[in-house]
Amino acid sequence: MVYKHKIVRDSIHGNIKIEGLILNLLDTPELQRLYNIKQLGLAHLVFPGAHHTRLEHSLGTYNIAFKAANLLKLDKNDTELVTCAALLHDIGHGPFSHTLESILKNTLDVDHVDLTGKLILGDYDIFCSEEKEFITSPDVNEILSRNNINQREVADIIKGKSHKKQYLSQLLNSAIDVDQLDYLIRDAYYTGVAYGIIDIERYLQTLTLNSGKLVVMRKGVGVVESILMARALMYSSVYFHKTVRIAELMLSKAIEMINCSNPFDFFKMTDTELVSHMKRTGSFQYKIFTCLKYRKLFKQAYSVSFPDLNEQNIDIVKNLEKVELRREKEKEMEEILNIPAGHIIIDIPYRELHYTEPRIDQTDIMIINENKIKKLDEFTPVAGAIKSRAITDWCVMIVTDEKHRDIVSKNAEKILFS
Amino acid sequence: MVYKHKIVRDSIHGNIKIEGLILNLLDTPELQRLYNIKQLGLAHLVFPGAHHTRLEHSLGTYNIAFKAANLLKLDKNDTELVTCAALLHDIGHGPFSHTLESILKNTLDVDHVDLTGKLILGDYDIFCSEEKEFITSPDVNEILSRNNINQREVADIIKGKSHKKQYLSQLLNSAIDVDQLDYLIRDAYYTGVAYGIIDIERYLQTLTLNSGKLVVMRKGVGVVESILMARALMYSSVYFHKTVRIAELMLSKAIEMINCSNPFDFFKMTDTELVSHMKRTGSFQYKIFTCLKYRKLFKQAYSVSFPDLNEQNIDIVKNLEKVELRREKEKEMEEILNIPAGHIIIDIPYRELHYTEPRIDQTDIMIINENKIKKLDEFTPVAGAIKSRAITDWCVMIVTDEKHRDIVSKNAEKILFS
Amino acid sequence: MVYKHKIVRDSIHGNIKIEGLILNLLDTPELQRLYNIKQLGLAHLVFPGAHHTRLEHSLGTYNIAFKAANLLKLDKNDTELVTCAALLHDIGHGPFSHTLESILKNTLDVDHVDLTGKLILGDYDIFCSEEKEFITSPDVNEILSRNNINQREVADIIKGKSHKKQYLSQLLNSAIDVDQLDYLIRDAYYTGVAYGIIDIERYLQTLTLNSGKLVVMRKGVGVVESILMARALMYSSVYFHKTVRIAELMLSKAIEMINCSNPFDFFKMTDTELVSHMKRTGSFQYKIFTCLKYRKLFKQAYSVSFPDLNEQNIDIVKNLEKVELRREKEKEMEEILNIPAGHIIIDIPYRELHYTEPRIDQTDIMIINENKIKKLDEFTPVAGAIKSRAITDWCVMIVTDEKHRDIVSKNAEKILFS
């Protein structure tokens, strides 16, 4: 007798076999929705192949978690917990993935991980308007219940906060976790960038458990260095690529300009739904989304990096990390230069970067060598250097449309630091 | 002095350098719109990586055409004609690429190649509603004019009908052309299927011109066989994969059920725009697109292959290739079985296949050996065998939703051949 | 406690884990010797990357056999038998793999499979002169004994003649077996040729057991076609590449010209040992191996294909398949044209091809569809066409050194068919 299973062809991991609980979870509306959320937001405007979605990445993360669980010889319960968590870790993502994260953070002080938790616990659902009528399949919360999986535990593992099972949290959410392994290699594949290629199998083979924590064996130091380097380079060259960033700033601005919107509303949407919704919201939004459709992007009018700023101006820049002050400054500049509202955007990337990927600063990996546990820094100076390396070559950038570029270029510095 | 150029990172061909005329064409709204048209329609519902777009494929086709032009030592004018044609060959595609092609064919007797021609000649534009107001960049027709490129000639090359420059037509539209080279290898990459991997460089090196025609050298027979085989296998396993086909039938049915629609209207749309438009059109459309969003697909209720049919029934099947007769039969079946309208779809794939890819039957490649030109069939029996090979393992398939599957399964054969 | 295992990094299959019995077999002198036998003989003279060895291929074949055993859910005993057989299947190979096979066949009527059998049964050993003194590790026969593995059964599986376990024989030695899966993809990787890329996992997933035989499911027809095509193209473009063939003919001729040699003596040697031995054997051998070292190869002076021969001449060619008659003809030609002995080589590749790879003619794969078993030919015409396709574009080729090329070219046809 053949029991039910499915073979999914993944471009990265080859044939992935899905069955039982995991197959049931894959069929839920929460996961199927991820087919419609691009993994890299608007990066395809610069890297034309980058149309891959959160669904693929979720499957890939599941796949690596499953391999890791086998190599670490986890028991059935732990394996279920960590593979469910891996598959579900991104279900709370809004349209265009990380692009709108900062709006959510600024207005409601939640992020996609919190929403993921709410979905798993059944406090929230992802359906828009009357869709629910046509989709009768059970949701994630129900599937977990039926299979006696502790939803709270799954949510905690995803948040990196499981105390009972710290090693499971570390596997999914720590300085180097299976989530990153999948996205680095997958994003490299679809963007065609060479940096993200890492040796997943080799890394997994150097993991081991020690007193309930996940540690890396001495022989894994090289592969750890290569992963940290790959991550740093992917951030510089893809995730915070200047043109990608500009497109994402345009998208965020279009949403920010709708005064009364409730972020939860658009967070349920898919990329497609957000685009068509926004085009009907107002003329500024119609313009921005038409420009994005035909790739007519705003341009950089001004940029400066930290080494070129004096102390006083560094303070001004740091002050502008506060979103309200930044918006005020944008308005001030628009008024002085007589530019229509929404057409000047000031970017201070550093804080944003840490909403998007809090793990970028984490290099606190523990290495086990002849039964002693030490920090990674004791084995190599490279990790520390990578941590202190700048991701973008600007600390402030001002962008505007082609028409106003010259006038902004000429006046930006004066107004910014006045 | 640095002159303006752009390096595009392509997952298949690496860094593609774009400049001058080609760079100007790339910036037109016609080409930028292709960022929003998935190359493989709904195939991502089966192959999760298949989200790549017509833009990438257009760039890739340009890239191969440029290499071929160099290897064949074409002059500047020929090179411009064939590389423009290669870049532009798909601008007429509607949303979801080939999926809706048969509706267009059935109602207006045109296909995407005709629309491409109209766009190049300036008889048509691709803007929806007020978009034009925000997009001031010149269109394809104008760029060609400014550069003194004969638009008619470019359109003819794309149609495979250039008489003056038959070899250019052959390069872009014949039994094995640069279009196919790109899509086979690109679709293989994004679906993760091993079949489409072909040696493009090797093939190009065996091409030569002979009396104004493009022919393949004797030593190229092997690579030609491998390309024909790759194409056949990609059709069987990806383009006409049963589940992909079912999703596409659902999409077509949703459009067919809007009585008064003008196909031209939806042909200008992007994937995104079609989806959001359709969801607002009617409740059947809302249902279908919600089902596609969450991947709740119709199921196969009945299928049969030619070897299992008697002659009389073969005639009945062939008769059902006519779209009106097929619709009548669907209605009849819905009425007899008391199933709501639009929920039974009869698929006769053979004719469809030939709208989608008329080149599938073409193996009339000419081989040059010691200055004599012969047909490919004189060098290998494989080409002929591939041509007579069945692409799908059904000649009729009936699909319906989960709820009505059993009743349709039990009664389909009787009603179909009554 | 950590038990002993080894991770081998394979370019094709990634990390291969080796332990227990298999690790013990890997350490035997029979297997370690394969590090020194190039997989593709002299093919590196044309494909500079083709230096890979029989050791890698043996490990790769083991790896695929292990995966297949798991997928087919074979029991422990069957798994041991077939994985041991897979790892050991090439230990009988002489230097330069298949190159010298025909000499062995012609003089002693044995082939490398027979020698493999002898080694497994303990009737033969692979040590040269006093080596045994320094190598104290147990040999294959002993390791199998210690582990209670039936040596006769292993040898029979390798020969494709196991009656009790026909499905194991089929897995390792039949129309499409794991041996071929590994060599096609590995040889493609190292030669840089695109043809050999096949989807191993997909193929294995379509295998099943039926009444003690190995059959392929209906859905596997496409992948089977792709493997047959890949094999045919690898034979045409790599294994029987004209220049590779010429180098191998030179090597064979050098050995043939030593009158009294016992083929068993050189069959124990590695590539390195054969080369240095031969250079000390005589001046003709010194010349040939110096020419091979610096890639100064003989040239084709004459060639003809079957379609260009009349019936009488076809008979003459077929007659020349007998090695003594061919040698006589070579001598005759040398004498008439006053060319030193050994400098004219007549190649009749067809028969040779079938010593090297008897499976090339086998397309008798059984397909299971809805519980009925039919031949592959009933599902696709492609298999039959591939079988009747010519591998080389010559049926006779005469090669000689640069100096005598012209005179041989002018006179070859007349002397050959006189």
Place this chain on the structure above:
Amino acid sequence: MVYKHKIVRDSIHGNIKIEGLILNLLDTPELQRLYNIKQLGLAHLVFPGAHHTRLEHSLGTYNIAFKAANLLKLDKNDTELVTCAALLHDIGHGPFSHTLESILKNTLDVDHVDLTGKLILGDYDIFCSEEKEFITSPDVNEILSRNNINQREVADIIKGKSHKKQYLSQLLNSAIDVDQLDYLIRDAYYTGVAYGIIDIERYLQTLTLNSGKLVVMRKGVGVVESILMARALMYSSVYFHKTVRIAELMLSKAIEMINCSNPFDFFKMTDTELVSHMKRTGSFQYKIFTCLKYRKLFKQAYSVSFPDLNEQNIDIVKNLEKVELRREKEKEMEEILNIPAGHIIIDIPYRELHYTEPRIDQTDIMIINENKIKKLDEFTPVAGAIKSRAITDWCVMIVTDEKHRDIVSKNAEKILFS
């Protein structure tokens, strides 16, 4: 008319077109000999795929140099000089590439770069015994003469010492040169290690000339970091892999134990010739090469790293970098422990590393940003960190055969630091 050219299939760079001067150089005995020199010495004993040769690497280096010359728009003369230099840069390599370099250095104070220079200037030839009689094709020196290429200039470019054309020297021999680009990616491919994968095209596109020097544009900092990291990781995990190192120490010891040998004699040999020569030299050599053939390697009996040594012992280790003192210590240890001569080998890898790859310490890359030239270190802390990173995890290692491992382990430390 077709002019003479050759397409070489390279596993890394695809089809490489060779013609004219370069084709003539490729046919010389100096280059053809490189088919017989493994790129990575004995690394295949650990990485079974690493059988690739210096010929492939030479072709690949030529290929990258040619691309770089085009991108930098070098004139014809410069292009000829640098492409010839790239193709020829390794012709002076002895058997097993770098393995025996230190013996040459210790006895005659020359390295393979010096021998390459001698070959180009015609002061040396690579034929063994009577080979020259059979090889009539012109040598490198003659081909360069015929084509009016300044041999001295080519040799100087290879040595990194061209004063007139400093940028050409930098292209081939500097902190990041085309030689390294090829070997990193090639060695990664054949060992199956993921670290060496770098984006060659991207790096070349960021190179530019400034006042006669080669500099990297600001946007190239990321790709430079990735190359430095790749190199460091390849050294740790492949080139100085502990087991590879042990095999190479055995080989060196076998040669060192022949008292009267002239290093020049074996430097002309190929891998094959050295092996068969050595096996006939003496019983110790016979033993060592038999052990290498069957992979019966010496084992590590003792090792220590710098952080675990006190200052006095660090001085002792540094002292042992002198080869005569090291040999004395080995003898002392053999005598005390009653172990036969040649069976104890002390490895101090640090100095060796710098013979093999003097570029490992070089990170002095100049970056051009808005017309100002600064050091790489001003843009990233990563380069400096990589430079100070340890390649091996031992600063002294003592190896011996299995039989004496225990006694050496117990006594090594005491004798070493006495």
